[in-house]
Amino acid sequence: MSSTLKSLRALADPTRLRIVALLEREALSVNELQEITRMGQSRISTHLGLLQEAGLLQSRREGKRAFYKWHENADSTAREFIELAVRGAKEESHYAGDQLNLKRVVARREQQAHVYFNQVAGRFDRSYGPGRSWQAFGHLLLRILPPLVVADLGSGEGLLSELLARRCKKVIAVDNSEKMVKFGAAKAKKNGLKNLEFRHGDLQSPPVESASVDLVILSQALHHAEEPAQTIVAAHRILKPGGQVMILDLLRHNFEQARELYGDRWLGFAESDLYHWLETAGFKKIEISAVASEEQPPHFQTLLASAMK
Template sequence: MNHATLASNPLVADLAALADPVRLRLLALLEREELGVGELAEVVQLPQPTVSRHLKALAAQGWVVSRTERTSNRYRFAAGELGAGAAALWEVARRETDGWPALGQDRLRLARLLAERRPTGESFFAGAAAEWERLRGELYGERFTEAALAALLPADWTVADLACGAGTVSARLAPHVARVVAVDNSPEMLAAARRRLAGRRNVELHAGDLAALPLPDGGCDAALMLLALTHVEEPAAALAEMARILRPGGRAVVVDLLAHDREAFRRQLGQKWPGFTPRGLGALLTRAGLGAVRVAPLSPEPAAKGPALLLATAVRRSPSPRTPRGPSPRGERTSR
């Protein structure tokens, strides 16, 4: 069999059509939902021309079909039109890619996109509710919601802002609690935080590493660690320190990246870890001496270009053993 004959073989053509991670991601999405090019581009975070090029290749091999809706095309996975060989090949591809971090990220963004779709023929009141959400933001901004939620914190609490960066979170917490203890290992970040927090008498700034916090045992009612854990050499040591500074019953909150496979993104931001799975982060929190652990992905914001995030909460259940204090790990700069 010569090369030309091989190239025209249906199996070879199907293998070629699937020999790209982006096409596999698109098919996984279209198997779940009929979507337009713009929607697909938003979910996979790629330019529309790139998505269109991949859809054209998939359509040429019969993997997707489209229909025209007004002035645009909507695509769906052609499950019913696939031959036996292609269907079997897709089962293998689906099984082998099931654990891909990119597919998990895509599913989160798809869920957010579908939740924001307006159903056709919606009632006047449903439309008015959606319009009110937009108008409320235009008239009053968004921070009042954040302030209302922060006001739920007990006013006599001491809260630690770990890897505080330029002090954005500390500034928003300070009006609502008795004391904020902010820690960062970057002199530049601490200088920016001092400027931002000038005049806030209930905020203390400390230079220190997450794996060796310059804070006493059990002195905090709550501790936050936002977008920092992916930057540390030893996440387990940082979480053990977080647990150490909490009083029994104190609350820990961690926000960081959901596991992803965007290696260029990781290198660009100097991150040591490509995010965490909910199960993996939960296990780290438990081993740190924290209980009532809850970890869940956050719904991605429409304008966000980075990987999806997850939120973890936990409670200090008992004094945790002190971690060995060796040399402080490098590379813990935060990105707020």
């Protein structure tokens, strides 16, 4: 049977005309079509199957539900038949009532979204949302970066280094723990990150050539350094002219247990200390601000400092 005859046969039924008219602008599920038309599930499913078989409808799955709509790739003849069918459906007694019910169903969908966002307003950034993770945000932000050469000082096992390596030209991860370096290097090799190199060394004299990198990152690492000021001088040494340093660290606090719990040498830093060390090391365009504050005790606050060589 030709596609033209299949289309004509599929549309030669008032119930199928009714369904096609409802799917003119909205993709609807079987349950929604049931609610709008007051017809049984099996009856609707049968008619949808015939319309799909004729190439007039397509469906997409979302979890356990399938949503139906006009076929995007229907040929011009089939689309003309559908449009004629909708014109005919508009003359049927059911049309006005179906359109009112359709508006109600669509409005309820929108209302459900509004209810959710109204409920979490004021705590949205602390509420779980599928797919809304800092790792995902990190990948998004990395797309902004040009392909740089980066030194990640105090990298640990390389969580941030791995993320950077997926975008940057080269990443040099430096840590003073041989075990961390060994683990990070093995993980990078396993993940095929040939542009990520782990090096063992301390933060005050990192094993990185002078004027060789575009960006130096110290992410929650400076408070582990024996000499924070000297570490910033070292960052200046390895940066190319016009390069940038970025420091994420804790604002000064009084949680003494951090020394035992996390191996911290310093209980965070005052903004003035960071500014002084950066300026003394020769950095320009220094910017420092608090960017995060934890709700749970001891209420750690995070500073972000950036500066140019």
